[in-house]
Amino acid sequence: MSVDVRTPPDSPPVIDAVPLRHPWRWVAAIVIVILVALFLFGAATNEAYGWTTFGKYILDERIVSGVVVTLELTVLSMILAIVLAVLLAVMRLSPNPVFRSVSWVYLWIFRGTPVYVQLVFWGLFPTIYKNIQLGIPFGPTFFTFNIQNMSLYFLLAVIGLGLNEAAYLAEIIRAGISSVPEGQSEASTALGMSWLMTMRRTVLPQAMRVIIPPTGNEFIGQLKTTSLVAAVPFTFDLFGRQRDISAVLFQPIPLLLVAAAWYLLITSILMVGQFYLERYFSRGASRKLTAKQLGALAEAQTLGEAGHT
Amino acid sequence: MTATAVATPMVKAENVCKNFGALKVLKGVTLEIGRGQVLVLVGPSGSGKSTFLRCINHLEQVNGGRLYVDGELIGYREKGDKLLEMPPREAARQRRDIGMVFQHFNLFPHRTALANIIEAPIQVKGVKKAAAIERGKDLLSQVGLSDKATAYPAQLSGGQQQRVAIARALAMDPKLMLFDEPTSALDPELVGEVLGVMKKLASEGMTMVVVTHEMGFAREVADQLVFMDAGVIVESGKPREVLSNPQHERTKLFLSKVM
Numbered sequence: 002m003s004v005d006v007r008t009p010p011d012s013p014p015v016i017d018a019v020p021l022r023h024p025w026r027w028v029a030a031i032v033i034v035i036l037v038a039l040f041l042f043g044a045a046t047n048e049a050y051g052w053t054t055f056g057k058y059i060l061d062e063r064i065v066s067g068v069v070v071t072l073e074l075t076v077l078s079m080i081l082a083i084v085l086a087v088l089l090a091v092m093r094l095s096p097n098p099v100f101r102s103v104s105w106v107y108l109w110i111f112r113g114t115p116v117y118v119q120l121v122f123w124g125l126f127p128t129i130y131k132n133i134q135l136g137i138p139f140g141p142t143f144f145t146f147n148i149q150n151m152s153l154y155f156l157l158a159v160i161g162l163g164l165n166e167a168a169y170l171a172e173i174i175r176a177g178i179s180s181v182p183e184g185q186s187e188a189s190t191a192l193g194m195s196w197l198m199t200m201r202r203t204v205l206p207q208a209m210r211v212i213i214p215p216t217g218n219e220f221i222g223q224l225k226t227t228s229l230v231a232a233v234p235f236t237f238d239l240f241g242r243q244r245d246i247s248a249v250l251f252q253p254i255p256l257l258l259v260a261a262a263w264y265l266l267i268t269s270i271l272m273v274g275q276f277y278l279e280r281y282f283s284r285g286a287s288r289k290l291t292a293k294q295l296g297a298l299a300e301a302q303t304l305g306e307a308g309h310t
Numbered sequence: 311m312t313a314t315a316v317a318t319p320m321v322k323a324e325n326v327c328k329n330f331g332a333l334k335v336l337k338g339v340t341l342e343i344g345r346g347q348v349l350v351l352v353g354p355s356g357s358g359k360s361t362f363l364r365c366i367n368h369l370e371q372v373n374g375g376r377l378y379v380d381g382e383l384i385g386y387r388e389k390g391d392k393l394l395e396m397p398p399r400e401a402a403r404q405r406r407d408i409g410m411v412f413q414h415f416n417l418f419p420h421r422t423a424l425a426n427i428i429e430a431p432i433q434v435k436g437v438k439k440a441a442a443i444e445r446g447k448d449l450l451s452q453v454g455l456s457d458k459a460t461a462y463p464a465q466l467s468g469g470q471q472q473r474v475a476i477a478r479a480l481a482m483d484p485k486l487m488l489f490d491e492p493t494s495a496l497d498p499e500l501v502g503e504v505l506g507v508m509k510k511l512a513s514e515g516m517t518m519v520v521v522t523h524e525m526g527f528a529r530e531v532a533d534q535l536v537f538m539d540a541g542v543i544v545e546s547g548k549p550r551e552v553l554s555n556p557q558h559e560r561t562k563l564f565l566s567k568v569m
Contacts, residue, residue: 188416191367192430192482193406196398202433206420284420284462294465 051255058246058259067242068263074158074227074238079220081163086170091200093175104171111168116161117232123161124233127153155237158230166223173215177208209282217275221268228260239263318381320345320486320517321366327374328361335361337541338375343534346515350528350549353538354564359521362538363488366519367408368401379408380485406434409479413491415471417463423450423474424459427481435482442481449477453507469500473507480511487511489520525569529553537561 044050058064089107092100111119136142181204189199228240236245239260247256321343328336335358343349351359364370365377368385377384384404387394396404418426427449428442437445450456453473463471472492479487489508493501505527512518512531522528528535528549535549537556545552545561553569556562 182416184412184414184416185418187369188410188412188418189430190402191369191405191408191410192478193402193434194430195402198433202429203418207418282420294461 049254050258051252054250054252054255055258058243058256059262061246061259063242063246064239064259064263067237067239068267070155070237071224071227071239071263072267074155074162074230075220075224077159078162078166078227079223081159082166082170082219082223083216085163085167086174087205089167089171090174090178093171094178096196108168108171111165112172116165116226117229119165120158120161120229120232123157124154124235126157154233154235158227158233158235161233162223162226162230166219166226170216170219173219174208174212177210177212178204180211181207206282210279213275213279213282217271217278220275221271224267224271225264317345319343319378320347320380321349321519322378322381323362323375324377325375326362326365326372326377328358328365328370329373335541336365339538339541339543340375341536341543341546343517343519345517347533348512348518348520348531349534349536350532351519351521351536351538352523352525352528352564352568353544356540357538358541359538360490363410363490363519363521366486366488367405367410368396369410379404402434406430406482407485409482409484409487411472411475411479411487411489411492413494415463415468415475415495417471417475417478419463422460422462423455423466426463426474427478430478431481446477446481449480450474452480452510453477454503467500468496469503472496472504476504476507476511485517487516487518489518489522491521491523493522493524523568525553525565537564539564 045052089104092104093108095101134142178200185203185207186199189203190196194202227238230236230238231241231244235241243256243260247253250256319342321341323339323341326336326339327334337358339358339362341349351362353359361370365372366379366384371385382404385396385401387396387400417423418429421429424443424446427446428437428439431437431442431445432439447456447459450459453476455470455473455477458466458470458474463474466474476492492508493504496504501524505524508518508520508527509531520527520532532549534546535552536546537544537552537558537560539560545556545558552561553565556565
């Protein structure tokens with residue numbers, strides 16, 4: 002064996018090889034394109050799809066207002082769910098046994114019953130609790146209001162969706178927190194940080210990398226779960242609106258397609274948001290240098306070489 | 311021992327015991343570390359040296375005996391002849407003044423080198439951000455990494471990460487530094503740069519407790535060398551004397567393996 006320890010006189014020419022061919026990829030792609038074209042042609046010419054009705058209602062005022070309401074339900078219930086879930090997850094992992102038990106019972110109830118049942122229950126809430134009173138238990142009452150008189154179904158739908166989702170998100174967040182190595186909280190503790198500060202500044206930001214992708218899923222899932230709010234009953238969301246219209250027209254298929262198209266559009270937008278969130282929270286996770294850092298290193302290398310000659 | 315060290319020792323351990331369940335890890339450790347002194351703890355793995363180090367800043371709670379840092383009882387409050395468990399807030403206050411460096415660095419991977427250093431001063435001590443950054447940059451240049459302020463830990467070599475970790479601990483202006491096998495996870499060629507920073511720190515008068523297998527460092531820098539085995543101190547003294555003329559069989563056996 003011989004090893005050339007001298008500095009090479011010239012750097013060798015950059016390799017220019019023939020790239021590997023992939024003929025079967027082309028075959029598969031062509032077959033799929035043909036199948037899709039056939040399906041699209043069939044769908045376009047099939048009367049049952051009712052494309053004229055689809056075109057007429059896709060931007061219908063009621064449908065668009067339904068989209069707005071669906072978005073409101075999704076965003077508000079997710080905000081409620083995220084706040085509650087962080088609280089539940091941190092409680093579940095806290096050294097305090099009271100907090101741990103409360104969190105466990107919450108998860109047990111809200112994961113253990115179907116969301117549809119919970120939504121029906123929230124709809125019946127004003128029947129079960131007719132008045133809300135503020136005061137000292139068994140003592141004087143400061144404040145009473147009758148909730149049966151209020152139209153609360155939107156609020157109840159948000160609460161119902163949010164409280165159910167919180168139980169699932171709490172488990173995702175707990176898994177994220179557990180994925181952060183113990184040395185991280187140890188180092189924070191050794192620097193004199195409190196348990197809560199360690200959670201907030203060290204553990205949760207690192208857990209986010211693990212938490213964000215499944216939370217994106219949950220967000221998209223929640224968007225679709227809003228179609229169940231009819232159980233409350235609340236029917237001003239996208240799915241409720243299209244059902245109202247299709248019940249009058251006796252044309253369920255085009256209106257289902259209208260709703261599906263809108264759900265798909267919103268989901269696509271959410272996916273873009275998820276991409277940027279994931280990128281933000283993966284800071285420092287990879288050894289890969291950013292374009293800026295690579296540029297600086299290459300420049301330093303060139304300068305160094307120039308210095309040698 | 312110098313005159314100042316006679317006043318109050320920086321660390322005073324009286325018969326410190328620690329067990330995990332039925333397992334006794336420390337079986338009565340008694341020692342004193344004077345101000346500005348460097349104590350090196352050596353011993354086979356499982357001898358309790360890391361556990362003792364972790365007891366000093368209350369990462370582990372002592373089960374028996376007393377441990378004082380700068381005259382203050384660690385982890386407990388004395389009320390008459392009763393001992394009260396210390397509330398977490400007070401334990402955190404005690405830890406602020408004790409820096410710790412870990413075998414696996416434990417830098418915060420989501421923060422840059424500089425952000426790692428300024429985190430605790432800002433969050434724990436309430437130092438103004440501009441002042442913390444200035445001090446942080448100063449510390450980075452002290453450990454020879456002034457060009458790495460914006461690098462994330464994953465982009466640094468092990469030796470560089472450990473030097474950032476040392477700077478992070480120093481940013482809290484500790485009166486005592488604990489090193490838990492700071493070079494054990496490093497490539498041999500990177501050990502020197504970390505030991506260099508530690509030597510400089512020792513020469514500047516920092517009180518240090520170092521768990522290490524670097525006998526060269528012990529010989530050169532330590533004021534006191536302690537050999538531990540099975541949860542007790544077997545032998546201690548001036549590093550040159552212990553290393554060249556160990557009195558106990560167990561010390562001789564251990565040193566013959568590591569030197």
